[in-house]
Amino acid sequence: MKRLDRSELIFKIFAYVLVTVFVLTTIYPFIYSVSMAISSDSAVTFGRVVLWPVEIQLNAVTDLIVGEWAKSFWIAYTNTLFYTFYGTIFSMTLSIFAAYALSRRNLVFKRQIGFFIVFTMWFSAGLIPTYINYREMMVNNRWGIIYGFGVQAFNILLLRNYFNGISREIEEAAIVDGANEFQVLSNIYLPMSKSALATITLFYALNRWNGYFWNMRLVQGTEHPLQVVLRGIITNASNTDDIFNYPYSEFSLAYAAIVLSIIPIVVIYPYLQRYFARGVNVGGVKE
Amino acid sequence: MNNTAKMKRELTPEEIHHEELMEELERTRWRRYWHQIKKSWPVYVMLIPVILFFYFFRYRPIGGILVAFKNYDNYAISIGESDFYGLYAFRYLIVGPQAERFWQAFRNTFTLSAYGLFFGFPIPIVLALLFSEIRNETYRNITQIISYLPRFISTVVITSLIGLMLFQGSINQSPGILNTLFAKLGWIEEGGAVMTEPEFFRSIYIISGIWEGAGYGSIVYFAAIMAISPTNYEAAKIDGANKLAQIRYVTLPGMAPTLTIMLILRIGDILSVGYEKVLLLTQNQGLSVLSTAEVISTYVLTLGGLWSSGSGSGVSFAAAADLFNSFIAMFLVLGANYISRRVSDTSLF
Numbered sequence: 057m058k059r060l061d062r063s064e065l066i067f068k069i070f071a072y073v074l075v076t077v078f079v080l081t082t083i084y085p086f087i088y089s090v091s092m093a094i095s096s097d098s099a100v101t102f103g104r105v106v107l108w109p110v111e112i113q114l115n116a117v118t119d120l121i122v123g124e125w126a127k128s129f130w131i132a133y134t135n136t137l138f139y140t141f142y143g144t145i146f147s148m149t150l151s152i153f154a155a156y157a158l159s160r161r162n163l164v165f166k167r168q169i170g171f172f173i174v175f176t177m178w179f180s181a182g183l184i185p186t187y188i189n190y191r192e193m194m195v196n197n198r199w200g201i202i203y204g205f206g207v208q209a210f211n212i213l214l215l216r217n218y219f220n221g222i223s224r225e226i227e228e229a230a231i232v233d234g235a236n237e238f239q240v241l242s243n244i245y246l247p248m249s250k251s252a253l254a255t256i257t258l259f260y261a262l263n264r265w266n267g268y269f270w271n272m273r274l275v276q277g278t279e280h281p282l283q284v285v286l287r288g289i290i291t292n293a294s295n296t297d298d299i300f301n302y303p304y305s306e307f308s309l310a311y312a313a314i315v316l317s318i319i320p321i322v323v324i325y326p327y328l329q330r331y332f333a334r335g336v337n338v339g340g341v342k343e
Numbered sequence: 344m345n346n347t348a349k350m351k352r353e354l355t356p357e358e359i360h361h362e363e364l365m366e367e368l369e370r371t372r373w374r375r376y377w378h379q380i381k382k383s384w385p386v387y388v389m390l391i392p393v394i395l396f397f398y399f400f401r402y403r404p405i406g407g408i409l410v411a412f413k414n415y416d417n418y419a420i421s422i423g424e425s426d427f428y429g430l431y432a433f434r435y436l437i438v439g440p441q442a443e444r445f446w447q448a449f450r451n452t453f454t455l456s457a458y459g460l461f462f463g464f465p466i467p468i469v470l471a472l473l474f475s476e477i478r479n480e481t482y483r484n485i486t487q488i489i490s491y492l493p494r495f496i497s498t499v500v501i502t503s504l505i506g507l508m509l510f511q512g513s514i515n516q517s518p519g520i521l522n523t524l525f526a527k528l529g530w531i532e533e534g535g536a537v538m539t540e541p542e543f544f545r546s547i548y549i550i551s552g553i554w555e556g557a558g559y560g561s562i563v564y565f566a567a568i569m570a571i572s573p574t575n576y577e578a579a580k581i582d583g584a585n586k587l588a589q590i591r592y593v594t595l596p597g598m599a600p601t602l603t604i605m606l607i608l609r610i611g612d613i614l615s616v617g618y619e620k621v622l623l624l625t626q627n628q629g630l631s632v633l634s635t636a637e638v639i640s641t642y643v644l645t646l647g648g649l650w651s652s653g654s655g656s657g658v659s660f661a662a663a664a665d666l667f668n669s670f671i672a673m674f675l676v677l678g679a680n681y682i683s684r685r686v687s688d689t690s691l692f
Binding site: 061062063064066067068070071072074075076078079081082083085086088089100101102103105106149150151153154156157160162163164169172173176178179180181182183184185186187188189191193203204205207209212236237238262265266267268269273283286287290291293294295300305306307310311314317318321322325326329 | 508
């Protein structure tokens with residue numbers, strides 16, 4: 057162990073304390089949500105839950121999973137899974153193809169195509185024209201939501217830069233052996249850029265999973281994804297003047313819905329975080 | 344005189360050869376392109392879907408900007424059927440009946456961003472510094488992973504948690520936990536309204552923004568700090584630098600390029616405040632909170648009838664407000680990018 061002088065030691069203690077406080081603040085709302093979801097009616101109503109659950113009940117959670125609210129909740133959940141799954145595949149396919157094509161050195165009209173894509177980062181038509189366009193392009197059903205959203209110029213550039221950094225020698229060897237462009241892409245480029253692919257997949261999937269406004273605006277009722285239904289449940293719960301005849305507080309229901317909606321993220325996230333911590337590097341992006 | 348004489352002088356054989364070559368290349372240009380495309384056609388096939396997507400969903404809406412110059416108040420009719428009203432919508436917003444609300448939204452956008460920048464920008468940097476001090480790798484990894492997590496949680500969940508935890512209480516439900524805490528601290532009266540009050544909105548927005556984004560934002564600075572060679576610290580220590588001096592003279596200069604770029608990019612984004620979080624935070628919270636909460640994007644959605652409380656009769660005005668804002672915002676982004684390229688040779692585009 058290196059010797060630390062006094063200022064270094066003080067700073068180190070300071071760092072440990074502050075980081076711990078920050079992390080506890082970060083994690084507190086999650087623990088609190090779980091506790092509120094499974095605490096008894098009176099504990100929630102009279103504000104006796106501070107950190108851990110008080111007088112545990114599981115009715116709010118079970119009513120969402122198998123009981124009273126299960127039907128609309130699961131429809132919404134399945135919708136979100138549908139949008140996330142197909143949407144991410146759609147976005148990734150387009151982004152990978154575009155990034156690969158743009159990484160070809162002798163692409164005809166390379167500059168023009170690059171500009172065509174980059175321009176969308178500088179200027180967008182705005183919310184109203186975008187909405188009018190979605191109406192005209194029939195983005196008002198499940199498949200519309202899939203094809204109408206999801207390719208971001210920034211992600212294409214990120215991936216293109218990554219592809220540019222891959223050595224051309226292996227590729228040339230493969231071409232000599234008779235590989236075509238699709239084979240070069242799938243056998244050389246994709247396996248060599250796993251962390252960039254994982255990062256971009258994560259962000260596309262998150263956008264789909266977390267998206268609210270346009271889904272709420274463009275599709276109706278049973279096609280609504282989880283976030284829209286979740287918002288509805290919470291809005292109802294906050295309107296506590298209504299009579300609520302269940303063996304738990306309406307707040308427990310709201311917190312239970314929140315917890316159930318973030319479980320997939322919390323479960324998958326630890327496996328993916330090592331990729332994006334390496335893959336994201338905004339400072340290094342350059343045309 | 345001298346110039347024309349120069350231009351008329353005889354061309355050397357090399358120059359003639361060069362010119363012929365250029366002419367030949369020019370003549371065969373399209374044939375060469377065609378040959379190139381035929382040779383590696385899969386690449387061009389790959390470009391088709393993305394070009395179609397960008398055309399239909401990014402470029403096609405640009406034509407819709409016309410509604411800002413038209414009398415268009417009903418989404419059911421086509422843009423072509425409505426009459427031209429010239430700059431009427433802009434006059435209506437900038438100096439006309441809507442001027443007060445429009446400029447309020449414009450000011451709010453700027454204020455919210457500027458405060459967010461002022462308070463939010465340094466925190467990820469400090470956090471990265473603190474993380475770099477933690478030498479126990481297991482503990483550091485765990486704390487870092489947890490700190491990034493809120494960035495992945497949806498706006499609906501975050502705004503709902505804020506609303507529930509700041510809930511002011513009612514006959515059937517005691518106040519939310521944060522409401523109780525703030526009342527104990529004496530910041531608000533017991534069971535006092537928070538979400539509906541204009542004076543709290545900015546703090547709520549910015550503090551929750553820090554809670555969400557600081558951990559994730561620290562990644563890029565942490566990488567910059569880790570890239571500084573340990574020998575620099577050794578040298579500083581031999582020169583008698585204590586920890587603060589080391590930060591001041593080694594760490595900060597070492598991360599200066601990253602810092603500059605991030606700051607410039609943030610300034611470029613100063614007029615784009617996302618609508619989703621603001622809409623959700625102010626939903627069902629009454630109208631008075633809007634005096635600090637309404638930003639251009641939410642104003643556009645409300646006026647354009649795309650958000651619950653809007654009537655939809657002001658589509659053209661909404662489009663005009665949006666265009667006005669995104670025009671200024673575009674120059675800010677381009678300017679920021681230009682400066683970033685100048686100062687650090689790094690740019691986003």
